[in-house]
Amino acid sequence: MSTSTILIIVFVIAAIGAVLGYRRARGFRSEDGKRLHSRPVYHASYVVSWALIPSLLVLAAWLIVSPILIQITVRGDFPDNVLAQSALTEDLAYGMIESLGAGLTVLPDDERAEVSDQTPIAELTPMLQRRGMPVASATADWMVPLALQRNALQSISGIAMTVTVILLAAAGAFWGYRRLALRLRARNQVESVVNVMLIVASSIAILTTVGIIFSMLFETIDFFGRISPMEFFFGTTWEPRFSAAGSGGTEGQFGLIPLLAGTLYIGSVAMLVAVPIGLFAAIYMAEYARNSTRSVVKPLLEILAGIPTIVYGFFALVTVGPFLRDLSSQLSGLVSGDYAPFIQAQSVLTAGLVMGIMLIPFVSSLSDDIITSVPRSLRDGALGLGATRSEMIKQVVLPAALPGIVSALLLTASRAIGETMIVVLAAGVAATITINPFEAMTTITVKIVQQLTGDLEFTSPQTLVAFALGITLFVITLCLNVYALYIVRKYKEQYE
Amino acid sequence: MTDVTANGLSDNAADTTKGRRDIGIRKRYASEKRFKAYGVAAISLGIFALVFLLFTVVSKGYTAFWQTEIRVPITFSQDMLGTPEQAAESQTKLLMANYPQLAREGLARLLEIDPEDKAAMTAAGKLVSTGVSVELRDIVMGDLSKIGTTEEVWLYADSELDSAMKGQYDLNVPESRRPISDLQLEYIQRLEAEGYLQQRFNWGLFTHGASSRAETAGVGVAILGSAYMMLIVLVLALPIGVAASIYLEEFAPKNKFTDLIEVNINNLAAVPSIVFGLLGLAVFINWFGLPRSAAVVGGLVLTLMTLPTIIIATRAALRAVPPSIRWAALGLGASKNQTVFQHVLPLAAPGILTGTIIGLAQALGETAPLLLIGMVAFVADYPDTPMDAATALPVQIYMWANEAERAFVERTSGAIMILLGFLALMNITAIFLRRRFEQRW
Numbered sequence: 001m002s003t004s005t006i007l008i009i010v011f012v013i014a015a016i017g018a019v020l021g022y023r024r025a026r027g028f029r030s031e032d033g034k035r036l037h038s039r040p041v042y043h044a045s046y047v048v049s050w051a052l053i054p055s056l057l058v059l060a061a062w063l064i065v066s067p068i069l070i071q072i073t074v075r076g077d078f079p080d081n082v083l084a085q086s087a088l089t090e091d092l093a094y095g096m097i098e099s100l101g102a103g104l105t106v107l108p109d110d111e112r113a114e115v116s117d118q119t120p121i122a123e124l125t126p127m128l129q130r131r132g133m134p135v136a137s138a139t140a141d142w143m144v145p146l147a148l149q150r151n152a153l154q155s156i157s158g159i160a161m162t163v164t165v166i167l168l169a170a171a172g173a174f175w176g177y178r179r180l181a182l183r184l185r186a187r188n189q190v191e192s193v194v195n196v197m198l199i200v201a202s203s204i205a206i207l208t209t210v211g212i213i214f215s216m217l218f219e220t221i222d223f224f225g226r227i228s229p230m231e232f233f234f235g236t237t238w239e240p241r242f243s244a245a246g247s248g249g250t251e252g253q254f255g256l257i258p259l260l261a262g263t264l265y266i267g268s269v270a271m272l273v274a275v276p277i278g279l280f281a282a283i284y285m286a287e288y289a290r291n292s293t294r295s296v297v298k299p300l301l302e303i304l305a306g307i308p309t310i311v312y313g314f315f316a317l318v319t320v321g322p323f324l325r326d327l328s329s330q331l332s333g334l335v336s337g338d339y340a341p342f343i344q345a346q347s348v349l350t351a352g353l354v355m356g357i358m359l360i361p362f363v364s365s366l367s368d369d370i371i372t373s374v375p376r377s378l379r380d381g382a383l384g385l386g387a388t389r390s391e392m393i394k395q396v397v398l399p400a401a402l403p404g405i406v407s408a409l410l411l412t413a414s415r416a417i418g419e420t421m422i423v424v425l426a427a428g429v430a431a432t433i434t435i436n437p438f439e440a441m442t443t444i445t446v447k448i449v450q451q452l453t454g455d456l457e458f459t460s461p462q463t464l465v466a467f468a469l470g471i472t473l474f475v476i477t478l479c480l481n482v483y484a485l486y487i488v489r490k491y492k493e494q495y496e
Numbered sequence: 497m498t499d500v501t502a503n504g505l506s507d508n509a510a511d512t513t514k515g516r517r518d519i520g521i522r523k524r525y526a527s528e529k530r531f532k533a534y535g536v537a538a539i540s541l542g543i544f545a546l547v548f549l550l551f552t553v554v555s556k557g558y559t560a561f562w563q564t565e566i567r568v569p570i571t572f573s574q575d576m577l578g579t580p581e582q583a584a585e586s587q588t589k590l591l592m593a594n595y596p597q598l599a600r601e602g603l604a605r606l607l608e609i610d611p612e613d614k615a616a617m618t619a620a621g622k623l624v625s626t627g628v629s630v631e632l633r634d635i636v637m638g639d640l641s642k643i644g645t646t647e648e649v650w651l652y653a654d655s656e657l658d659s660a661m662k663g664q665y666d667l668n669v670p671e672s673r674r675p676i677s678d679l680q681l682e683y684i685q686r687l688e689a690e691g692y693l694q695q696r697f698n699w700g701l702f703t704h705g706a707s708s709r710a711e712t713a714g715v716g717v718a719i720l721g722s723a724y725m726m727l728i729v730l731v732l733a734l735p736i737g738v739a740a741s742i743y744l745e746e747f748a749p750k751n752k753f754t755d756l757i758e759v760n761i762n763n764l765a766a767v768p769s770i771v772f773g774l775l776g777l778a779v780f781i782n783w784f785g786l787p788r789s790a791a792v793v794g795g796l797v798l799t800l801m802t803l804p805t806i807i808i809a810t811r812a813a814l815r816a817v818p819p820s821i822r823w824a825a826l827g828l829g830a831s832k833n834q835t836v837f838q839h840v841l842p843l844a845a846p847g848i849l850t851g852t853i854i855g856l857a858q859a860l861g862e863t864a865p866l867l868l869i870g871m872v873a874f875v876a877d878y879p880d881t882p883m884d885a886a887t888a889l890p891v892q893i894y895m896w897a898n899e900a901e902r903a904f905v906e907r908t909s910g911a912i913m914i915l916l917g918f919l920a921l922m923n924i925t926a927i928f929l930r931r932r933f934e935q936r937w
Contacts, residue, residue, distance in 0.1 A: 191833040198747060201739035205761045205807070208800050212771060215778030277538045284535025301542050306919060308861025310890045311553065311912050314897045318905060319552045357545045364542070388524050390531035411766060418768020420864035425897060445770050445864070452777065452868045466868075470774040474767065481766040485759070 006059065006162055010169040014051040017173030021047035021180055028182045038187035046186040049193050050176030055169035059161070066157045074150050079142055096139045100124075100147040101154070103133035117145035216474065219467035226461045227254050232468060238431035238442075240451065240462045254465050256472065258431040262441035266352045266427055267416040269437060273356025274416075275409060278363025285364070286371040287393055298365070305361035313425035316354035321345035321426060324353075328438070343438040346428035352437070355422050362412045370404035370491075371397060403491045410484035414477040420445040444469050553916070557909025563698035563711065564653040564661045566624060566687060568602040571646040572636055580640045590637055595629040596621060599651060606692060607683055619679045623687075625652040627712035650696065655710040655903035657684065661695065664902060701910060705876040706887065706895070710903030713896070715911050717875050721791050721886030722860060728795025728882065729802050729859050734852055736799075737806030738841075744807075745814040746836050765804035772801045773865030781869060788870035791879060791886040797869060798859040805858060809851020813844040846933035853926040857919050863890040889915050 025043035028036055075094060082093055104112060111127055121144060125135045180186070224232070235255025281301065285294050322345055329341035343349060374397050382392035398405070428440025429450060451466040576598065578589045600621040601611065609616045628651050635649065636642055656675040659665055661684075671678050687693035704714025740761075748754040776797035780786045786793050817840050825835040866872075871891045879886040887895075893915065896908040 194833060198739045198743035201736045202743045202757055204736055205757055205764060209760050211779050212775045215775050277541050280534045280538035281542055284539055288532055288535060297539055304546050308890055310863045310893050314908060315549050317897060360542050388528045390528045414766060420770045448770055449867050453872050470771055474771050477768055481763050485762055
């Protein structure tokens with residue numbers, strides 16, 4: 001029986017339990033001054049909890065554990081010559097057995113009956129291919145009995161799981177129903193179940209972080225087993241397919257420096273665009289603009305933040321890049337008569353400019369909040385002493401808001417470093433180190449995408465390096481974020 | 497006292513005689529004006545960038561919603577397709593038939609071309625998309641009685657012709673430098689004059705899947721993939737996010753653990769989205785063995801990304817409910833849970849809903865993590881379940897943006913317009929909900 005059918009049955013049992021429990025609780029008569037402790041709906045929930053929680057936990061555990069147990073059993077029966085080889089060969093062999101087993105379940109009953117332990121794979125392959133099931137060419141004869149064994153184990157496990165889970169649900173519902181009584185503290189018990197569920201939900205945030213860190217850490221350690229960390233962090237060449245002449249390795253070179261340089265360069269150009277525009281926009285809106293202007297302009301600028309980054313990437317690719325290229329070709333034509341463009345269509349400038357536009361609303365709305373939270377008394381004091389508005393802003397408001405603005409800029413910078421789609425489309429893929437902003441550079445995020453799209457082999461350093469890049473990116477942005485949040489907290493306390 | 501006044505007066509008197517003491521007021525006012533002008537300039541630049549961006553997308557993309565089509569009388573000849581009886585028995589002939597040949601013959605009849613004139617036939621044949629084979633095959637296989645009859649069918653024009661009709665090619669350059677020959681141009685003009693060639697609304701853009709031919713490529717499959725993902729995000733992120741916020745805001749004791757959760761959530765909101773893609777690849781695909789390219793993996797990854805947004809919005813909404821409501825409920829004998837679930841939560845619902853919609857809108861536009869979990873896939877068929885290979889609207893845009901063909905630029909912009917349309921709709925709904933239901937105490 002499929003898992004979804006089991007789930008439906010379990011829920012039906014719980015629903016029946018709920019209805020019966022509700023009726024039973026309604027039926028309780030008050031005796032010698034004692035009234036029903038909890039309202040009937042809590043009695044119903046009580047039965048439902050008993051029906052659902054144990055059975056669903058068992059179901060989840062079964063689904064996780066049973067494939068592992070089956071794999072261990074089947075692998076124990078591998079021929080010795082396979083066991084003698086590397087773990088990788090074993091994994092591959094098990095994968096073939098799995099797909100063979102899956103293929104066998106598709107066969108119609110009469111054909112499947114003909115398949116036995118002795119059936120050679122050569123006979124089986126055409127049967128499977130007729131049903132549209134591909135068979136790996138390396139599949140060997142000894143895998144057939146194991147595939148049959150795996151299927152047998154799987155169907156036994158499936159039946160056992162169905163029976164156990166459904167029985168458990170029914171037993172739970174029955175047990176809960178039997179326990180209903182006039183003075184049962186159903187509400188309190190249901191509420192503590194709810195509380196546990198709330199705690200579980202809020203730990204998911206922690207689990208996500210743990211998941212991020214561990215998933216990347218394991219693959220990164222694997223990567224550093226093949227490529228030394230020194231080579232990765234201090235290498236100046238990024239050539240994942242080719243190693244340096246004479247080094248003898250065939251792994252390729254994975255130098256982080258060019259990617260990091262590109263990331264920081266493009267990020268700085270973006271900040272150079274976004275910070276002045278965003279900051280001045282924020283100051284104007286907080287200090288000068290009338291309410292009516294503000295209520296129009298602020299949402300307009302925030303639309304920029306709501307536009308998906310892929311749209312900015314496309315904008316850079318088809319509009320800004322070609323525009324800058326043509327502009328530079330016209331300029332050099334005017335100066336030297338040679339119409340060769342000195343700005344490439346994919347360049348640091350293009351990516352930085354467009355990313356800067358994307359970041360404007362981040363800078364402006366974060367700074368706006370901070371500037372408006374500077375107390376009115378400071379402003380009044382400065383104005384009372386005869387300062388003009390701009391002097392008041394430059395000499396009183398901005399210094400007071402500085403920590404907050406710095407943290408806003410740090411958060412913006414972390415966004416610039418982690419930005420992916422704009423640079424994928426507009427920055428180029430050449431991992432070069434240059435100080436010319438008119439040439440293409442590449443970033444950490446571009447390389448993560450490049451290494452992980454297309455055919456994946458989870459054992460090659462070419463794939464694993466993406467995780468090392470990812471964890472580098474994560475650590476950099478984490479430091480920026482934590483520091484920024486720390487400043488914000490401290491700053492908030494100052495004015496509250 | 498009098499001294500001071502006297503001094504002040506005499507100073508004033510001196511000023512009026514020598515002119516005012518120069519305290520740089522003019523300069524200061526000038527710098528005030530400059531400062532204000534910088535602010536106006538910054539805002540104008542920002543708004544200009546927004547308008548320019550939207551203008552570019554719309555001006556490049558609106559043509560994608562129209563598609564040049566040619567009305568061709570097609571004779572489903574028995575010579576090629578066999579009799580209906582044969583077709584009912586075996587479909588091989590129908591599947592293998594040379595449908596472009598039928599289209600060519602139809603065009604030849606329309607343009608009165610001699611079928612023996614090979615060059616003219618080729619030129620005419622290139623006017624219609626090679627995608628006609630699927631179009632015509634579906635017509636015949638859908639109704640076998642059409643075999644042997646002649647029927648007028650609207651066929652997609654070739655994407656080069658489509659681009660030319662939309663004025664994207666300069667047709668005044670010499671013949672060798674444009675994709676449409678003089679002969680074809682003459683045919684086009686004749687067809688257009690007789691009303692056989694028209695630009696019609698491009699429903700295919702909304703219903704078709706991925707295709708290597710621009711004229712038959714659409715975002716239908718991608719929209720369904722995105723819809724699956726949004727559904728998963730909604731079903732998972734909303735309850736989990738609300739539960740987590742209720743715990744943190746209403747129940748959690750102030751201790752190290754809850755502090756850790758708080759810092760964590762704020763951090764997760766600022767983690768680059770591509771890192772979530774790596775998480776999805778390593779955990780959901782590698783460890784749990786979920787299928788690559790499936791909407792379910794994308795949905796899970798986007799759920800984790802959206803959770804912090806929803807939690808932050810929900811907590812703000814819960815905090816906005818005045819404590820007097822809680823005190824009243826508790827005072828009347830409600831338990832803590834009853835207070836929260838029956839009084840606080842309903843009052844916070846509009847705020848929670850608004851935050852959820854905004855979180856969903858973010859998730860809908862997200863591309864980077866989906867690239868890593870294999871959504872960059874050529875998916876031509878609608879996925880039946882979330883476990884099937886699917887693609888998403890922003891990923892489809894990314895893939896089209898990488899296509900070189902002229903007609904794909906227009907389609908990419910068109911797809912972006914559709915995406916922005918969805919996002920605008922969601923945000924307007926959120927604003928409407930906020931205006932309509934938000935209570936201020």
